[in-house]
Amino acid sequence: MSNLELKVLGQDAEAAACCSPMVHEPLDGEAAVQLAKMFKALADPVRLRLLSLIASHEGGEACVCDLTGPFDVSQPTISHHLKVLREAGLVGCERRGTWVYYWVLPAALARLSSLLQAPAGASAGAAR
């Protein structure tokens, strides 16, 4: 994926067009199944913190050796959570020598972020 493509997948108009907010039109069943899987991967505090640690790590990627220290859970548990994030398409990884390195997949985050964009103005009901 080129830098340009990654930029397009950010918070600009093209991203909004590719992943219409759910406030604009009802989600279809197939999209809902796929998106629910991604949200399920985010529905755990340890996985959310892992994703955040990876995303905010210097250089945009983190060695698995940097990801166990901050948590009060075992290495196999961390590995399981990383696998769930990977299978949901939220992170990528690569082995280099002894360690596996993880990075977030920006297009996946951008898709979920766009989907959840709130209405720009107040709706009648929301103002209650």
Next chain:
Amino acid sequence: MSNLELKVLGQDAEAAACCSPMVHEPLDGEAAVQLAKMFKALADPVRLRLLSLIASHEGGEACVCDLTGPFDVSQPTISHHLKVLREAGLVGCERRGTWVYYWVLPAALARLSSLLQAPAGASAGAAR
């Protein structure tokens, strides 16, 4: 909540400042627990479609009588899913006469959307 407040909670700079993207700094444990509960409410296809139906409904709110037709599940199941969305702070509701009306809470959607904002540019790892 005033219209002005709702506007501020939208997609503008103030919203971004109030809910820093997880790519900027690691989430703390307490925030992760709270956010994971909200994502858990989204981790079901029927709930995602319900939320989308409510959010995209004319006038920004939907009668519960409009929310059962599109689904192949029972009324009690729909009621359960609506309760999960309500308890997660994603929708509000009010009884008027025979029916209960639901609307999305824009601040909650905006918070999750801001949290998931992808990196603006390509990171070394993400470009792989």
